Amino acid sequence: MPNFDYAAPATLAEAAELMGSSGTVRALAGGTDLIDQLKSNRRNADLVVDLKRVPELQRLEVDAEGLHIGAARCCSDVHHDATVNALYQGLADSTGLIGSVQIQNRAAIGGNVCNAAPSADTTPNLLTHEAIAVIRGESGTRNVDLVDFFLGPGQTVLQQGEFLQELILPTPPENSASAYLRFIPRNEMDIAVAGVSSFIHVDPSSRKVLKARIALASVAPTPVRARQAETVLEGGVASEELFSNAGAAAVESATPITDVRGSAEYRKELVNVLTQRTLNICMERIGISV
Amino acid sequence: MATKHIKVTINGRVQEVLVDSTWTLLETLRDHLGLTGTPEGCSNGNCGACTVLMDGTTACSCLVLAAEADGREVTTVEGLEVGGRLSPVQDAFVKEGGLQCGFCTPGFLVSTTFLLDSNPKPSEEEIRLNLAGNLCRCTGYDKIVRAVQRAAGT
Numbered sequence: 314m315p316n317f318d319y320a321a322p323a324t325l326a327e328a329a330e331l332m333g334s335s336g337t338v339r340a341l342a343g344g345t346d347l348i349d350q351l352k353s354n355r356r357n358a359d360l361v362v363d364l365k366r367v368p369e370l371q372r373l374e375v376d377a378e379g380l381h382i383g384a385a386r387c388c389s390d391v392h393h394d395a396t397v398n399a400l401y402q403g404l405a406d407s408t409g410l411i412g413s414v415q416i417q418n419r420a421a422i423g424g425n426v427c428n429a430a431p432s433a434d435t436t437p438n439l440l441t442h443e444a445i446a447v448i449r450g451e452s453g454t455r456n457v458d459l460v461d462f463f464l465g466p467g468q469t470v471l472q473q474g475e476f477l478q479e480l481i482l483p484t485p486p487e488n489s490a491s492a493y494l495r496f497i498p499r500n501e502m503d504i505a506v507a508g509v510s511s512f513i514h515v516d517p518s519s520r521k522v523l524k525a526r527i528a529l530a531s532v533a534p535t536p537v538r539a540r541q542a543e544t545v546l547e548g549g550v551a552s553e554e555l556f557s558n559a560g561a562a563a564v565e566s567a568t569p570i571t572d573v574r575g576s577a578e579y580r581k582e583l584v585n586v587l588t589q590r591t592l593n594i595c596m597e598r599i600g601i602s603v
Numbered sequence: 604m605a606t607k608h609i610k611v612t613i614n615g616r617v618q619e620v621l622v623d624s625t626w627t628l629l630e631t632l633r634d635h636l637g638l639t640g641t642p643e644g645c646s647n648g649n650c651g652a653c654t655v656l657m658d659g660t661t662a663c664s665c666l667v668l669a670a671e672a673d674g675r676e677v678t679t680v681e682g683l684e685v686g687g688r689l690s691p692v693q694d695a696f697v698k699e700g701g702l703q704c705g706f707c708t709p710g711f712l713v714s715t716t717f718l719l720d721s722n723p724k725p726s727e728e729e730i731r732l733n734l735a736g737n738l739c740r741c742t743g744y745d746k747i748v749r750a751v752q753r754a755a756g757t
Contacts, residue, residue, distance in 0.1 A: 319624035413736020
């Protein structure tokens with residue numbers, strides 16, 4: 314490992330000051346990406362700032378703004394949270410399938426977001442819930458829509474000295490639900506060939522789609538919203554045909570590469586299929602048959 | 604090299620250790636505290652051989668810095684025994700032959716202990732899912748699953 318110093322601030326102010334230190338400073342949450350990257354010299358550091366002891370970064374609570382998830386809160390806690398399971402079901406899906414149980418017990422949602430892998434499992438669902446990233450710097454905080462947070466593989470809008478403090482997910486309306494599915498060749502412990510999250514809000518009597526959000530993983534340099542699919546869905550009446558059209562439209566937002574995990578054509582087909590499946594899961598969760 | 608003074612409870616005993624900032628918990632346990640029951644497998648969180656309990660939940664000790672363990676409680680395979688005897692999980696692995704070369708066994712024992720603490724009667728599917736982060740390169744999974752079932756009394 315490179316030779317770095319380590320600090321574990323207990324307050325947000327201390328964390329902001331340490332993150333503003335000179336040299337290469339890395340925020341440490343669960344460490345399941347960062348420590349491996351440091352060991353294999355894929356990232357370097359002069360100072361590693363462990364953010365897990367800052368109470369604000371461990372938040373997991375609901376207020377008038379919605380659900381607050383502190384950036385260092387581990388996936389297991391989110392996966393088992395009652396509010397998440399009731400209102401943000403797709404997030405319960407994604408936090409329960411990252412790596413293994415051992416990884417979920419350490420890995421933080423904020424770390425998964427800031428690592429900015431196109432295949433990150435938690436991100437698509439956060440995008441469908443229109444999460445807001447609260448970014449902390451030495452001079453205060455700024456809010457960024459999570460969809461605008463990613464610049465490329467491993468690259469985000471975070472500037473020198475800044476770190477993700479928390480994510481805020483607005484409270485979803487009644488008669489809405491979300492879901493996340495990914496495809497991997499094994500049953501568990503793998504990286505998504507493609508992943509899709511859907512969120513849908515329907516009128517229970519007419520089954521009209523009032524709002525739809527679709528987001529994709531592993532099919533572009535960053536996680537992406539499938540806006541054409543959302544347009545197809547909104548205003549339509551939930552049906553197999555509508556979801557089939559949405560699946561086809563979602564493919565328009567996918568610009569995958571061919572690599573060891575799958576070909577571009579295969580990934581596009583997965584986007585189509587997973588979009589339809591996640592929409593059907595959403596309807597089941599709302600309790601309306603299609 | 605930056606050193607940190609940490610105080611960590613390991614297998615019920617408080618230990619004060621001077622660690623380098625770059626040491627993992629795994630290398631601290633093995634190379635500096637003599638607790639070699641926790642093996643180093645892949646070193647990147649894939650194999651689960653180095654699984655330990657930290658404050659009661661499982662973690663790959665190769666992906667934890669020693670400094671992160673300051674003030675925490677760590678249990679390694681050496682700490683699973685109950686009153687100087689094998690724990691029910693350890694005993695079940697012996698009785699069912701839930702091991703071949705044995706390299707992965709400490710990680711399986713710790714993960715199984717954690718699983719049965721939160722879910723005392725898991726289904727076979729739940730056992731396989733919850734132990735997916737522990738790899739047995741001898742592929743002795745069926746006997747491992749039977750050992751977990753014996754420990755669970757299912």
